[in-house]
Amino acid sequence: MIKAITGTKDILPPEIPKWKLLESIVNNVFKNFNYKEIRTPIFEETSLFARGIGEETDIVGKEMYTFLDRSQTSVTLKPEMTASVVRAFNEHSLGKLQSLNKFFYISPMFRQERPQAGRQRQFHQFGSEAIGGSSPLLDAELIIIAYNILKLLGLKDLTVKINSLGVPQSREKYKNLLREFLSGSKNYLSEDSRKRFDQNILRIFDSKVESDQEILKNAPLMIDYIDEESKNDFEVVKNLLAESKVPFEIDPKLVRGLDYYTKTTFEIVSGKVGSQSALCGGGRYDLLVEQLGGAPTPGVGFAAGMERILLACENENSLNIPKEEIDLYIIKIDKDLSSKVFELSLNFRNDNLVVEFDYLDRSVKAQMREANKLNAKFVLFLGGDEYKSGKLNLKNMSTGEQQLVDVNNYHQLSEFIKK
């Protein structure tokens, strides 16, 4: 038997209602904040992500699904949306039509990571990119959007972490300071951190190795070295969050795993999903649009892992999904009424009722069992003596009440069932 590829998961029908609920909350919240949906292709030219996310990052270095297509072009299944959205923004000159573009998306993403709870190789993100504004109002707005969505899902064990990475000039100065601080203890760092020391020194802060964290304990913190403008913007973000009653922590070690960030970064973590605790992450990327060939344009965004969020909801038992039900089950008493049941169900379905009947010529008892299993609100019995006189027996499944109804007057019946 052929099975699904490691790290991918089927979302089977019983799980769909919670996905729909999450998607409807996402759609609603973004609508209220006037963000417009954008959809980009599943795959892009590899160079887009290499340039956008950064050659030295884990995503580009180790995790991308990259292959040569039949015309020998290197393509990559998208590991994230920001680079794709910026590519579309540049390609269609969207900045010329509108000075600020606020986008949102829901899409599958692909990263070849080691699968574990909350980490898959095909996963889904919702997220947003606000391109064209440098105001920290946007940074705060996006954090609030992400937080609101998680709260609307009933999640409680949440921590909002924020930091500022400053502009590249101040960051370079800081990196030199950090290099100096760590140079004496480089040999005591883990192998991964030694590599990061040479390639991407800020990511050392992401190390989970205890001895690395011990060495980093007294390291200088970037937040103390950022430029004035970043510092002021960060103050504005903090004040707006406080005024909006979004609890947050400043995490000076929050460096994020993608290279495009400038100024504000943030993550919202859950205490209920184990080691893969980041439900969402994002930040400002004021240089990316230009780096990908567009006019200098600031941007800010975030993305959230939907599997991880649903796992948190499950672990907090926070979702109240109503049980699925149907409006009507038509039971066929006489076997030769197949075409009549087909016609009748079509009429009701066209009247916008959720209707089911038996396609398998099962016994009346088995049909009744099926109607119960499907939580039918009403059952209509087709056949028998009543039918011969133009009437059908309709049973209300919650009260047990039965009544004879006119078989030809199905619009009236539809209205009755809808009530």
Ligand code: HAM
């Ligand atoms: P990211 O931190 O790489 O950022 O991913 C965002 C979220 O996607 C994570 O917090 C996590 O919930 C989820 N996620 C990432 N990898 C996996 C995985 N393998 N399995 C399940 N969930 C995963 C970005 O992707 C940036 N594009 C965010 C952004 C938008 N920054 C600015 N704009």
